[in-house]
Amino acid sequence: MPTATTALRAAIHRALTTDSGLVAALGGARVYDEPPRDAAFPYVTLGEARISDVSADDGPTQEHQLTLHAWSRQGGHKEAHVITGALLQALDDAALSPAGHRLVNLRFAIADIRREADGRTYHASVRFRAVTEPAN
Template identity: 60%
Template sequence: MSVPLDSPALALRAAIHAALADDGALTALIGGARIHDVPPADAAFPFVALGEAVVADWSTATEAGTEHALTLHVFSRSGGRAEAFAIAAAIGEALHDAPLALAGHRLANLRATTAEVRRDSDGRTFHALVRFRAVTEPL
């Protein structure tokens, strides 16, 4: 199955990326606009990566809609859990109920649902997972 170019999932990812890159509080915490769809192998820490998305039909009998379950990832190597939690909180502040403009779609809502921080198996990287739920509608 191919993803159409006017996909609400791709439009939402692009809007989230732009909102995070433009958020001064977040970029101050991560040292610039270190927000990646696919992080480079030599990405400087800390950074944010747009992660998994589960997309489901949210249509009614009369209206089309799409539900999105999104995960954003934070990777930190200095400051441990405290830095990872601070960055996760900044992401939540930047995106929770944000009125993002999506190409070809309308964002009905965007809600932060959970955040967790864990230590990766390398023993020195802390990894935060920040999860969101969104609903979009076609224009």
């Protein structure tokens, strides 16, 4: 059985690559764990994860803080905001099914959108909080 984090990341990747709003904003299903060297902009990467044990008496429960990164060049700040909005629509309170685990909830936490040092790339960091339990 995959770990809760691995299963959750796979479920998020599936949800994002099949979400019509996000796919339209990206111009294709450009969602990567590790982007190809020549990845076309815009695209989204699955980023950092922080996992905490928040178990109670009734069994093991994990809290996941997951960061997604959106990268934009052509549409600048506006495009980064549109992609961020599409990520929120696709994932906030989504009913995902991570293999071997039950998703208790998935909620948007915070987003940060800024221009990178190169002056032409916009980077949105979008963080979600999820809680998982083992499937029974």
